[in-house]
Structures are given as C-alpha cells and as structure tokens.
Amino acid sequence: MTLPVGSFAPDATFVQVCYIVAFSLFIFGISRGTHPTTAKQGNLIAAAGMAIAVAITLALDVIGNWGLIALGIGLGALIGAVASRRVQMTQMPQMVALYNGVGGGAAALIAWAEFRHDLSLGGAIPLDGMIFILFSLVIGSVSFWGSNIAFAKLQELISGRPIRFPGQHIFNGILLAAILAGCIVLAADHGSSPSEGLFIALLIGAAILGNLFVLPIGGADMPVVISLLNAFTGLAAASAGFALDNVALIVAGTLVGSSGTILTLEMSRAMNRSVANLLFAGFGAIAAGPEAGEERPVTSIGAQDAAIKLAYADSVVIVPGYGLAVAQAQHAVKELATELEKRGVQVNYAIHPVAGRMPGHMNVLLAEADVPYEQLREMDEINPEMPRTDVAVVIGANDVTNPAAKNDPNSPIAGMPIIEVNEAQEVIVIKRSLSPGFAGIDNDLFYEPNTSMLFSDAKQAAADIAAEVEGL
Amino acid sequence: MPLITEITIFVLAAFVGFEVISKVPTTLHTPLMSQTNAIHGIVMLGGLIVIGFADGGLDKVIGTIAIAFGTINIVGGFMVTDRMLGMFARKPRPKPDEEAKDDRSAAEDGEGDPKADENAEAGEAK
Numbered sequence: 001m002t003l004p005v006g007s008f009a010p011d012a013t014f015v016q017v018c019y020i021v022a023f024s025l026f027i028f029g030i031s032r033g034t035h036p037t038t039a040k041q042g043n044l045i046a047a048a049g050m051a052i053a054v055a056i057t058l059a060l061d062v063i064g065n066w067g068l069i070a071l072g073i074g075l076g077a078l079i080g081a082v083a084s085r086r087v088q089m090t091q092m093p094q095m096v097a098l099y100n101g102v103g104g105g106a107a108a109l110i111a112w113a114e115f116r117h118d119l120s121l122g123g124a125i126p127l128d129g130m131i132f133i134l135f136s137l138v139i140g141s142v143s144f145w146g147s148n149i150a151f152a153k154l155q156e157l158i159s160g161r162p163i164r165f166p167g168q169h170i171f172n173g174i175l176l177a178a179i180l181a182g183c184i185v186l187a188a189d190h191g192s193s194p195s196e197g198l199f200i201a202l203l204i205g206a207a208i209l210g211n212l213f214v215l216p217i218g219g220a221d222m223p224v225v226i227s228l229l230n231a232f233t234g235l236a237a238a239s240a241g242f243a244l245d246n247v248a249l250i251v252a253g254t255l256v257g258s259s260g261t262i263l264t265l266e267m268s269r270a271m272n273r274s275v276a277n278l279l280f281a282g283f284g285a286i287a288a289g290p291e292a293g294e295e296r297p298v299t300s301i302g303a304q305d306a307a308i309k310l311a312y313a314d315s316v317v318i319v320p321g322y323g324l325a326v327a328q329a330q331h332a333v334k335e336l337a338t339e340l341e342k343r344g345v346q347v348n349y350a351i352h353p354v355a356g357r358m359p360g361h362m363n364v365l366l367a368e369a370d371v372p373y374e375q376l377r378e379m380d381e382i383n384p385e386m387p388r389t390d391v392a393v394v395i396g397a398n399d400v401t402n403p404a405a406k407n408d409p410n411s412p413i414a415g416m417p418i419i420e421v422n423e424a425q426e427v428i429v430i431k432r433s434l435s436p437g438f439a440g441i442d443n444d445l446f447y448e449p450n451t452s453m454l455f456s457d458a459k460q461a462a463a464d465i466a467a468e469v470e471g472l
Numbered sequence: 473m474p475l476i477t478e479i480t481i482f483v484l485a486a487f488v489g490f491e492v493i494s495k496v497p498t499t500l501h502t503p504l505m506s507q508t509n510a511i512h513g514i515v516m517l518g519g520l521i522v523i524g525f526a527d528g529g530l531d532k533v534i535g536t537i538a539i540a541f542g543t544i545n546i547v548g549g550f551m552v553t554d555r556m557l558g559m560f561a562r563k564p565r566p567k568p569d570e571e572a573k574d575d576r577s578a579a580e581d582g583e584g585d586p587k588a589d590e591n592a593e594a595g596e597a598k
Contacts, residue, residue, distance in 0.1 A: 023485075026511050031492045033504050036560030043507050043557055047550040050514060054546075057517045064524040065532065072519065072536045076543025083544075084552035092556070096506050099549050103512045106541035110518035113534045117525040128475050230509055237515035238482060244518050245473050251485045256512040258489025263505060266498070353498055360501030367559040378498055 010059050018056035019248035025049025026252055030259075036373055053248045089368045090325040093357040097150040097226050100233050104143025107236035108203060111137035114243055115199055123193035130190040132243040134183045137199070138206040140236040143229050145210030150225050153214070154357055160219030169280060172212050179205045217279065220399065223358040224267045224278050231260025263359055270353035270379075272415040298434070301452040303461060306393075306428050307468030309452075310336075313390035315346045317382060319419050320362055321355055323396020323431065324458050330369035332462035333395060337371070339469045348375050350382040350392075350419045352400040383420050392424035394445070396431070396458045402443045412441055427451040430461045503556045510549025516542020 010018075026049045032042025057063070080099075087095045111133045118125040118133075125133070152158045165171075182202045186194045217225055234256025241249025268275045310316055318333060337347040349371060355362035363376050386392065394401050397419075404411040405418045421427050422445055429451060436442055445451055454461055496504045519542050523535030 027488060027492060030504070030507065030511075031495070033496045033500055033507065035497075036500065036557065039500060039503060040554065040557040040561050043503070043550060043553045046507060046511060047554075050511070050546055050550070053514060053517060054520070057520050060521070060524075062521060062524040065526055065535070068523055068526070068532055068536045069520060069539060072523075072539025073543050076516075076540040076545075077547045079540075080544040080546070080548030081551060084548045084555065087552060089556070089559075092502060092506070092552070095548070095552060096502075096509055099506070099509050099513075099545050099552075102541040103509070103515055103545040106513075106519060106538045106545065107515045109534050109538035109541070110515060110522055113522035113526065113531060113538065114518070116531055116534075117522060120525075120527075227505065230505060230512075233515075234508070234512045237512045237518075240515055240518045242475075242478055242482075244521055245478075246517060246521070247473065247478070247481060249514055249517060250478055250481055252511050252514040254482050254485035255489040255492075256508045258486050259493040259504065259508040262490060262493050263501060266501075351499070356502070358502055358505065360499055360503070360505075363499045364502045364556050364559065367556075373499070373560060376499055 010056065015056055015060065016247065018052055019246070022049040022053035022056075022248050023251040023255075025052070026255060030255070036367075053252075089365050090328070091155070092361060092364060093222060093226060094151045094154040096358065097147045097154065097222075097229070100226065100230050101144045101147030101151065104140045104147060104229070104233040104236055106140070107136050107233065107240050108138075108140030108144060108206075110240050111140060111243065112199070112203065114240075115194075116196070119193065119196065125190045125194065127187065127190050129243050130187050130194070132239045134186060134202070136236045136239040136243060137203060138179060138183065139232050139239065141203050141206035142210035142213065143232040143236060145207045146214040146225070146229050146232075149211055149214040150222055150229065153219050154222055162218045163215040168212065168216060172209065175205060175209050175212070179209065213279075219357075220354070221271075221278050223354055223356075223361075224264055224271070224275070226358055227260050227263035227267055228275070228279075229260075231257050231264060234258075234260055267354065267359055270417060272417055296447045298446050299449075299452045301428070301454055303454065303456075303464035304468050305452070306430075306454050306461075307465045307472065309391050309426060309428065310340055310345065310393070310465065311343055311469045311472050313340075313345055315348075315385075315389050315391075316340060317348050317350050317377075317386070317389045317392045317421075317424065319350045319352075319392060319394045319397050319401060319421055320366065321352075321395065321397025321400060322357060322362075323398070325356065325362070325365050325396070327396060327458035329395065329457075329459035329462050330365050330371075332459045332466065334366075334369040334371055336462045336466040336469070337375075339466045343469070348377050348382065348385075350377055350379065350421075352379050352397070352419050353417075355397065355400060379417060379419055383423075386420045386423035389424040391426045391428060392421040394421055394427065394429045394431075395462065398431070398436070398443050399441070401429075401445050402441070403448075404441070404444050407444070421445065422448055422450075425450065428454055430454045430456060430458055432457060500560070503553050503560075506549055506556065507553045510546055510553060513542050513545030513549055516546060518542075 026046050029042040029046030033039040115133050153160045234253045238250050238253025340347050351362050401421045403422045405413045405416040519538035526532045526535045
C-alpha cells in the first residue's frame with residue numbers, strides 16, 4: 001500500500017523546525033493584517049507557512065495511501081478554488097461559515113480515524129490522548145453542523161428567523177449532559193477497548209447539538225455565531241494537535257481560538273448583549289410587536305428632492321446596511337458619492353460593527369466598489385460628528401439606526417449601540433417599504449420629523465439621485 | 473512531546489493570538505476572520521497522518537473526506553481572503569481636493585500606523 005518514501009524521511013528535529021517556521025509565518029502573517037496595504041502580503045505569508053507545514057508532513061515516513069491523499073487534496077483544492085472565485089462579496093459570511101464547517105468536520109473525522117487506529121493497535125488509549133480525541137470529536141462535530149445551519153440560514157435555504165420548540169434549552173442541556181457523560185465513560189474505559197458504538201453515538205449527539213444550538217438564533221446574530229464557531233474549530237484543531245503530538249496544529253488551532261474569541265466578544269459588545277444572551281435568548285422571539293398594525297405618518301420624497309438636499313449639503317454621511325449589499329448597490333452609491341464630492345460635499349460612510357452579516361463585512365463590500373479606506377468610519381468615530389452632519393443617508397440599514405435602542409428600555413434591541421443618524425440635521429432613508437428589519441421590530445426613526453423616506457430599491461434610488469445631482 | 477510542554481505551548485499561543493489579533497482594526501475583521509479560518513484548515517495535516525494508518529474501507533473513506541474537507545478549508549480560505557484584501561489594496565485615485573487625506577494615508581503606511589492604533593484603542597474603549 002505505502003510507497004517507499006522512507007528514502008527521504010526527514011529527521012524529527014527538522015520536522016519540528018519546519019512546523020515552527022510554519023506557525024511563525026502564521027503569526028507574522030496575521031500581524032501584517034493591521035492595514036490593507038500590508039494585509040494582502042500577510043495573507044500570502046500565512047499561506048506560505050501552510051504550504052511548508054503540508055509539504056513537510058507529506059515527507060514524513062508515516063504517510064501512506066498516496067492515491068487517496070492525492071484524491072482528497074485534488075478534490076478539496078478544486079472545490080475550494082472554484083468556490084472562492086465564484087462567491088460574491090455579499091455571500092462572504094456564508095462562505096466563511098462553510099469553510100469553517102468543513103474544518104470542524106475534518107477535525108471530527110480525524111478524531112474518529114485516530115480512535116479507530118488506536119483501537120486496532122490493541123485497544124488501550126492513553127488517557128490524555130483519549131480526552132483530546134473526544135474534545136476534537138465533539139467540538140468538531142458541533143462546529144460542522146452549526147456552521148452548516150448558519151450557512152443555510154444566511155443563504156436563506158432555511159428561514160433566518162429563530163426556530164424554536166418548547167423546552168429547547170432543557171433538551172439541549174440534557175443532550176449536552178449526555179454527551180459529557182458519554183465522554184466520561186469512554187475516557188474511563190481508555191485502558192480497555194472503549195466502545196466504538198458509543199463513540200459514534202457521541203459524534204451523532206454532537207451533530208444534533210450543533211443543529212439545535214444554531215437553529216434558534218436569528219439571522220441578525222449570525223456574525224457572533226460564526227465567530228464563535230470559528231473559535232470552536234480552532235480549538236478542535238488544537239485538540240487534534242494534542243492527540244497527534246503535532247505542534248503546528250496546537251499553535252495554529254490556538255491562534256484561531258483566540259481570534260474567534262476576541263471577535264465574538266467584540267461583536268457582542270457592539271450589540272451590547274452578553275454572549276450567553278445572544279446564544280440562548282433567541283433574538284426576535286421576544287419581540288411581541290404590539291404596534292405592528294399601527295399607522296403613523298411618514299414623510300415620503302422622490303429622487304429629485306433627495307438630490308437637492310444632498311447637493312446643497314456641506315457634509316453627508318452614508319449609513320449602509322445589509323439591504324445595500326442585497327441590492328448590489330455599492331457601485332451606484334459610490335457613483336452618487338463621487339457626484340457629491342465633485343460639488344464639494346464631504347462624504348463619509350458610517351459603518352456599524354454589525355452592518356453586514358459578519359464583523360467588517362460592509363467594509364469589504366464598499367472596498368469592492370472602490371470606496372477609499374479613509375472614508376470608512378467606525379461607529380464610535382462618526383457618532384460625535386452626527387450633530388454637525390447636514391444629511392445622513394440610510395441605505396438598506398434598519399435596526400442599527402433605530403433610536404429605540406437608546407430611548408425605549410422595553411425594546412428588544414434596547415442598549416444596542418446605534419449610528420445616531422437621528423442627531424443629524426436631516427435624514428433620508430432609502431428603503432423599499434416600512435417593513436421591519438432582521439430584529440423584526442418597527443423603526444422609530446422613520447417617523448421622526450426630520451426624516452424623509454424614499455421608497456425604492458437601493459440601487460435604483462442611488463442611481464436616480466446621482467443622475468439628478470449631475471443635472472443640477 | 474510531554475503533555476506539559478504542549479500545554480505550555482498552548483497557553484503561550486493563546487496569549488500571542490490575543491495580542492496580535494487585537495491590533496487588527498474592525499474594518500479588516502472580515503478578511504481577518506477568513507484568514508484565521510484558513511489557518512485552522514491546518515487540521516488537514518492530521519488527515520494526512522491518520523490516512524497513513526488506514527487499512528479498512530471505512531478508515532480510508534474517513535481519511536479521504538477529512539483531507540478533502542481540510543483542503544477546502546485551506547485553499548478556499550486563503551484564496552477568498554486574497555480576493556477580499558485585493559479590493560482594499562486598490563489605491564484610490566488621488567483627487568486634488570483630497571491632498572490632506574493623502575498625506576494622512578501616506579503617514580499610515582509608515583511604521584507608526586496611527587489609524588490602526590486609533591482603532592485598536594476605540595475597540596478597547598467600547
């Protein structure tokens with residue numbers, strides 16, 4: 001079965017050195033990610049580290065089944081390359097969720113294979129090895145299925161709204177306890193042929209838990225879930241590294257664990273909710289929406305009025321939301337901004353931390369449309385400037401501009417930091433209808449006296465206004 | 473390698489991770505996430521190792537899928553990050569009335585990277 005690769009079997013120290021080089025390149029690559037001009041290079045550096053790690057592993061003398069390795073790598077590289085070329089920037093969160101899922105799936109499968117290998121060697125597995133195998137199995141499986149559900153929700157294959165059933169938390173709690181109990185039984189049996197049936201039951205139990213864990217979480221909270229699952233997969237990889245005594249896996253997995261944890265905390269801070277609340281409260285399910293049927297007056301305007309307001313302003317802040325991305329309006333909005341800048345209007349973009357469907361997503365979408373990096377302003381930076389802003393244009397954003405987050409303590413989004421567009425002199429909201437956003441609640445902003453609504457598709461509206469501005 | 477050494481490495485790596493990643497500005501979090509995502513594809517090395525032991529049909533299937541999954545994670549992750557960062561790296565055409573801004577961006581390219589520091593601070597202050 002195995003090819004005679006023993007002819008070049010690198011010695012153990014050399015292999016370790018290569019792994020050290022690889023993870024140093026990962027760290028260096030990530031540290032270059034602080035600015036767009038260096039980040040691209042940083043990514044290539046990290047990729048080079050990965051190439052070294054894979055190459056030296058392939059040279060190990062334990063490597064066999066070359067045909068299958070070639071098949072796996074070929075298939076994976078093809079799928080990965082095609083998917084990453086084809087994916088649209090709006091679909092980036094789903095893509096990351098999917099990649100994250102396959103990583104978790106790989107960790108779980110490797111744990112299973114390692115378990116079977118240890119069994120075939122006579123059945124006794126060292127306790128520490130067993131614990132890491134189990135950790136990798138459970139977390140990897142949760143991450144795989146959780147990420148797939150996150151993907152399906154974001155891709156709208158299933159409803160983005162929270163899906164819940166009575167007693168879900170209790171059921172999940174019991175399931176988690178059962179999984180832990182199974183792990184303890186297997187770990188206790190580590191010396192004498194632990195049961196593979198139970199092992200597979202754990203794999204399936206963790207899969208169910210992964211599904212049930214993400215299903216009740218609303219689409220708006222997906223950024224947090226994806227970061228958290230990213231951390232999980234990292235830890236599963238690190239754990240596989242412990243089980244296989246591989247230092248590259250330990251370091252790389254841990255780095256990702258840290259990064260996912262930081263991003264998760266930062267996201268939840270941006271929503272002013274605890275991670276536990278995000279994961280277990282089932283956002284949107286609380287929104288009773290008593291005033292849903294209530295009619296309140298709004299001011300509606302057309303593209304021409306909007307153009308006049310904008311063209312004679314000194315400073316304009318554009319607040320993009322996910323609706324902008326859905327309508328593929330980035331380029332049209334950039335055109336509008338260019339027209340305004342020609343007239344000497346100062347244009348900035350106020351980006352809420354959760355403006356897209358993952359942290360920093362909106363920035364990618366605007367960068368795609370050639371918006372200069374310097375004009376992308378973060379929420380904390382732009383909010384103090386809002387009272388001095390002549391016109392704030394909200395395009396396809398909703399919940400992140402809802403003043404109820406500040407004013408109404410009973411609102412489901414109470415306390416969430418918002419872009420304070422209501423502080424601007426005038427607000428133009430471009431939106432198809434008055435329908436609520438992802439959180440499923442009405443936006444008080446629409447009914448403010450200084451707010452004008454422009455009911456239209458984001459792309460169409462931006463193009464129309466730009467044409468009107470040009471004609472002025 | 474002794475377990476305690478591995479745990480030492482784990483703890484140190486966690487701290488390094490926190491340090492390095494907290495310096496990345498919010499603006500670049502999506503590419504960061506997709507890059508770190510690609511990095512955990514390193515779990516694929518585990519697949520390469522375990523498939524060497526594989527004898528039975530099931531072992532081979534598990535190993536091959538694990539390698540394919542890990543490779544999708546690595547190749548897709550790095551490629552898509554590269555694509556995203558390519559968009560940020562595109563130099564905006566300088567306009568005459570934006571001299572001031574250009575100076576600022578020129579300063580950012582230097583060692584100090586004031587914008588990034590500013591963002592990091594803003595992140596901590598939240």
